[in-house]
Amino acid sequence: MVEPLLALHIPDGFLSGGVAAGAAVLAVVAVAIGLRVADRTLDEARVPLLGVVAAFVFAGGTSGHFLGAALAAVLLGPWLACLVLAVVVAVQALAFADGGITALGANVLNMGVLGALLAGALLAGAARAFTLRRETFLALVAVVSWLAVMAGAAATSVQLALSDTIALGVSLPAMLGVHALIGVGEAVITVAAVSAVLVSRPDLVAIGDAERWALVPAHPAAEGAPA
């Protein structure tokens, strides 16, 4: 059977009503903040980018186990990322029956919000604290992409434990073990995508002083001032 049900999607029945509702509240808050941030800061260049990021995250999800939270955070900023990832996860649940309906909030939280906010906060913090060279930035992107997947896996385990579905001591090692490898794939794809954007449109990187990533290349002689 070719039926790729994806890495972290929780179906209905795994979570208790209380846990599902609590997760849904957090997801709704994040999406609401995303809408507010979009209202205030969405610039013309990023309008089509929201669509492209959604398409790429969806395609990566059906082809492999790409979550895309870190990628979305890098290209859109963490709050717009929450918005786009919620769209993707909702379509996966409603159109493709991947991930539950009552579990939708938990899935948006685990596969979108947590990763996007974690990756966004870590990268923005690093960009404020240090003058990052391009390779350093990409290495950090790899690390936070991996961490975003692991955070989603850990949160899923916690929610399953709170729902009395499976003990945390059993599910956490299993989930982290499985996703440690999935996270490596996530890191590779995210770094490749961010590199491509840095080469073509460094201004679209939403975190830190983006133009610097391109202007401090590995080989300083290779790139001059932008034409």
Added chain:
Amino acid sequence: VSRRSTRLLVVVGLALAVGLATAVSPFASPSPDGLERVAQDQGFVDRGAPHALQEGSPAPGYAVPGIADERLATGVAGFAGTLGVFALSYGLAVVLRRRRGDAPARGRGAAA
């Protein structure tokens, strides 16, 4: 330059995504991993059940019903799904941007 290269990035990015979802997803590994595998290993996979709302899903499990060839069914689902999320997110962004009115764009984007 900025406007044209945005369009190029959008076209290339979307083409890549549609290509992946259409041509690569049918060959994705069918063996369960991630949460599904843990659920099977630990014996709670049977607790999961589709929601009533999902009875009418157009393509449950990323396979368009009525197409006998499984790979083709998945490829068509991937193609439609990718364009669908693109249109939804793009449309949402257009609406949000319009609501914001004609405020000048942030300076940062203009440099390239």
